[in-house]
Amino acid sequence: MEEYFASGHTACAGCGMPITVRHALNVLGKDVIVVNATSCLEIVSSAYPRSAWGVPYIHSLFENSGAIAAGAVASLRAQGNEHTKVVVFAGDGSTYDIGFGVLSGMLERNDDVLYICYDNEAYMNTGNQRSGSTPFGAATTTSPAGKVRHGKMQWKKPIAEIIAAHQIPYVATASIGYMADFENKVRKAKDMKGARFILALAPCVTGWNYDSAKTIEIAKLAVDTGLWMLYEIEDGKFKVSYKPQQFKPVADYLKMQARFKHLSEEQIKTIQEHMNKAWAEVKQ
Amino acid sequence: MKKTVEVSIAIAEAVKNCEPDVVACYPITPSTHIAETLAKFYADGELKSFIATESEFASISAICGASAAGGRAFSATSSQGLALMHEVVYAAAGMRLPIVMVVGNRALSAPLNIWCDQQDSVAERDSGWIQLYCESAQEGVDTAIQAFKIAESTMLPVMVCVDGFYLTHTVEQVEVPTVEEVRKFLPKFQPKVKLDPENPISMGEYATPEYYQGFREDVHRDQLAAKSRIVEVDKEFEQMFGRSHGGLAQGYRIEDADYVFAGMGSVIGNAKEVVDELRAKGKKVGVLKIRSLRPFPGEEVRKLLEGKKHVAIFEKSYSLGSFAPVYADVINSLYPLRKRPFVSSFIGGLGGKDVPTKTVHEVFKMIKKREPLEIWI
Amino acid sequence: MKPAIANPRTSRENKTGDWRSFKPIVHNENCIKCGTCASYCPEGCISGVDKKNIQEREFPKIDYDYCKGCGICANECPKKTIEMVQEEK
Numbered sequence: 110m111e112e113y114f115a116s117g118h119t120a121c122a123g124c125g126m127p128i129t130v131r132h133a134l135n136v137l138g139k140d141v142i143v144v145n146a147t148s149c150l151e152i153v154s155s156a157y158p159r160s161a162w163g164v165p166y167i168h169s170l171f172e173n174s175g176a177i178a179a180g181a182v183a184s185l186r187a188q189g190n191e192h193t194k195v196v197v198f199a200g201d202g203s204t205y206d207i208g209f210g211v212l213s214g215m216l217e218r219n220d221d222v223l224y225i226c227y228d229n230e231a232y233m234n235t236g237n238q239r240s241g242s243t244p245f246g247a248a249t250t251t252s253p254a255g256k257v258r259h260g261k262m263q264w265k266k267p268i269a270e271i272i273a274a275h276q277i278p279y280v281a282t283a284s285i286g287y288m289a290d291f292e293n294k295v296r297k298a299k300d301m302k303g304a305r306f307i308l309a310l311a312p313c314v315t316g317w318n319y320d321s322a323k324t325i326e327i328a329k330l331a332v333d334t335g336l337w338m339l340y341e342i343e344d345g346k347f348k349v350s351y352k353p354q355q356f357k358p359v360a361d362y363l364k365m366q367a368r369f370k371h372l373s374e375e376q377i378k379t380i381q382e383h384m385n386k387a388w389a390e391v392k393q
Numbered sequence: 394m395k396k397t398v399e400v401s402i403a404i405a406e407a408v409k410n411c412e413p414d415v416v417a418c419y420p421i422t423p424s425t426h427i428a429e430t431l432a433k434f435y436a437d438g439e440l441k442s443f444i445a446t447e448s449e450f451a452s453i454s455a456i457c458g459a460s461a462a463g464g465r466a467f468s469a470t471s472s473q474g475l476a477l478m479h480e481v482v483y484a485a486a487g488m489r490l491p492i493v494m495v496v497g498n499r500a501l502s503a504p505l506n507i508w509c510d511q512q513d514s515v516a517e518r519d520s521g522w523i524q525l526y527c528e529s530a531q532e533g534v535d536t537a538i539q540a541f542k543i544a545e546s547t548m549l550p551v552m553v554c555v556d557g558f559y560l561t562h563t564v565e566q567v568e569v570p571t572v573e574e575v576r577k578f579l580p581k582f583q584p585k586v587k588l589d590p591e592n593p594i595s596m597g598e599y600a601t602p603e604y605y606q607g608f609r610e611d612v613h614r615d616q617l618a619a620k621s622r623i624v625e626v627d628k629e630f631e632q633m634f635g636r637s638h639g640g641l642a643q644g645y646r647i648e649d650a651d652y653v654f655a656g657m658g659s660v661i662g663n664a665k666e667v668v669d670e671l672r673a674k675g676k677k678v679g680v681l682k683i684r685s686l687r688p689f690p691g692e693e694v695r696k697l698l699e700g701k702k703h704v705a706i707f708e709k710s711y712s713l714g715s716f717a718p719v720y721a722d723v724i725n726s727l728y729p730l731r732k733r734p735f736v737s738s739f740i741g742g743l744g745g746k747d748v749p750t751k752t753v754h755e756v757f758k759m760i761k762k763r764e765p766l767e768i769w770i
Numbered sequence: 771m772k773p774a775i776a777n778p779r780t781s782r783e784n785k786t787g788d789w790r791s792f793k794p795i796v797h798n799e800n801c802i803k804c805g806t807c808a809s810y811c812p813e814g815c816i817s818g819v820d821k822k823n824i825q826e827r828e829f830p831k832i833d834y835d836y837c838k839g840c841g842i843c844a845n846e847c848p849k850k851t852i853e854m855v856q857e858e859k
Contacts, residue, residue: 116813116836117781123840127812142588160595161781165588168597173454180455184464187414187441214447322841489773548771598774611772
């Protein structure tokens with residue numbers, strides 16, 4: 110593998126995020142500009158005077174990477190550079206919440222940017238606060254499990270569908286537990302023009318609270334239990350990438366992570382039913 | 394070539410003739426016509442790119458990305474738009490991105506008001522941006538062009554402030570330099586630092602306490618060093634186009650004046666007219682035009698005001714709960730003098746409240762008093 | 771002017787190897803050189819085994835200057851031939 114994301118970064122041991130980035134950059138190659146929102150990724154990789162990045166990199170603010178990327182690609186093309194690709198790496202905090210409006214603008218204009226959201230399902234950089242991406246029932250510091258309220262009581266924002274509704278050329282979900290599928294999707298998106306979006310599940314050891322050795326296993330289990338659907342929406346056409354022959358029970362996935370440990374059997378059943386319903390509605 | 398045109402349109406044309414790589418604008422009264430004119434240039438194939446963003450926050454972000462990628466970039470905004478950009482305004486200066494932005498000065502909510510005052514840009518004066526305030530339509534056009542040269546040689550972003558409606562919407566006879574003329578004045582943008590796969594540096598690093606202060610101090614020192622560059626560029630412009638706009642600060646009939654009216658922006662035009670009338674009656678009066686609010690020309694102001702009896706600092710903004718901002722900068726620059734003139738603070742024109750020449754006359758009458766005043770007119 | 775920029779890959783000056791409590795040891799006798807460990811390592815500090823040409827592949831070389839001891843390599847190894855051993859000190 111080409112190392113465009115070097116060792117010495119300060120991500121937690123077992124973090125899913127550097128795995129995501131290493132593989133994405135391995136596919137994308139050196140002729141890229143990376144735009145990175147304020148996030149765990151930015152903090153662990155770009156503390157002055159050092160940088161883990163082996164490709165040109167810019168960090169601006171938390172919520173504007175979509176616009177920074179739009180300006181960067183317009184600038185390259187105006188200077189006569191038609192080949193360098195602009196890629197955004199942003200967490201779920203920036204993508205689902207604070208940067209959502211800016212992202213929507215970028216999508217509406219169909220700016221020639223590949224936006225990769227690594228989703229660890231909370232504002233992990235600031236210590237695990239809930240985001241629009243935090244799944245139902247998960248405990249975070251701003252949606253803790255208490256006597257009356259038991260973790261986040263809202264369902265995860267269906268970000269991929271919302272993004273696909275902007276009618277951009279390519280939207281895909283991925284998981285580092287299915288690495289070949291993720292790499293194929295990056296490869297496919299790389300050569301397209303216009304706005305492209307890939308949502309990659311990137312488990313967080315510290316926030317989800319599990320044994321650091323299990324990151325890939327959990328990322329795979331999310332898919333195998335049906336909780337994380339792998340699909341593409343290409344020019345509006347929805348296509349499932351992989352459907353397990355037999356879904357593993359969601360409890361297998363939930364019980365591996367302490368962020369779900371407070372859930373009652375009733376709540377686990379609710380999650381199972383929600384997942385069943387989501388798959389039943391898929392016409393494939 | 395002189396043409397009679399709405400000033401916003403002239404400014405947009407001047408910007409277009411600077412051949413920016415990326416223009417990103419969001420409409421807001423009273424700077425909308427700049428955005429619209431640039432959009433039309435783009436539609437006619439005369440502008441390399443125009444990003445119609447979904448907010449001002451996105452406009453300034455886009456031009457930061459554009460500049461970081463090695464392109465010349467521009468935006469225009471006012472009031473609420475500039476306030477929304479606040480976070481990025483600071484980031485742009487901190488990241489040393491030489492972007493240029495025209496601000497059509499307008500009041501800040503609340504209450505909502507679309508008319509002229511300078512609260513919007515004055516509120517951003519601590520950010521590290523160079524801020525130049527234009528007296529006239531021609532100065533607005535010329536300063537927009539000068540701004541790119543200043544920004545690209547100081548690696549500091551530049552705000553070109555033009556009073557909303559008074560300078561954006563009036564129709565005047567102005568000279569707009571052509572593309573060929575601008576090319577002779579403004580060299581191609583060649584950044585030392587940019588995003589380039591051939592030299593993959595990382596920009597926008599985060600700085601721990603050990604490092605952060607040094608970066609801020611750097612911006613400040615470079616602002617001070619930019620003073621001579623602002624003067625130089627104005628002189629170079631004068632050599633090529635025959636017009637100078639006063640560098641950092643300029644006196645008008647000030648040398649032997651006892652009473653001085655100081656200010657920024659379009660009010661200076663009125664003040665000069667009043668001074669001519671009073672001078673005709675033998676009154677020893679003058680005007681101090683402050684063109685650069687940041688970097689503030691403390692030394693120049695001190696030299697121009699030394700020995701005066703009473704100076705009226707007129708401004709269209711205020712730091713609520715304390716002092717008027719330009720007044721505070723002037724007082725500070727006069728502090729080292731052993732003998733100081735009386736300095737009075739006049740606040741007026743907020744939210745577009747009219748400041749006719751009659752008002753300027755009143756100010757000159759009021760400063761006959763041998764004591765400093767603070768008056769909201 | 772001193773902008774807050776950094777040169778590429780300078781993070782390598784930061785040796786994160788001292789983070790670990792457990793150290794991965796590869797038992798080469800059962801290793802099939804599939805490259806899974808190198809692929810999943812968050813630090814990218816396993817080399818030799820992920821060369822494109824399978825003939826050229828070597829047994830995994832772990833750079834202990836950077837290995838944080840997360841255990842992913844051991845957990846994912848299809849032959850379970852990587853052992854996580856507690857660090858001495």
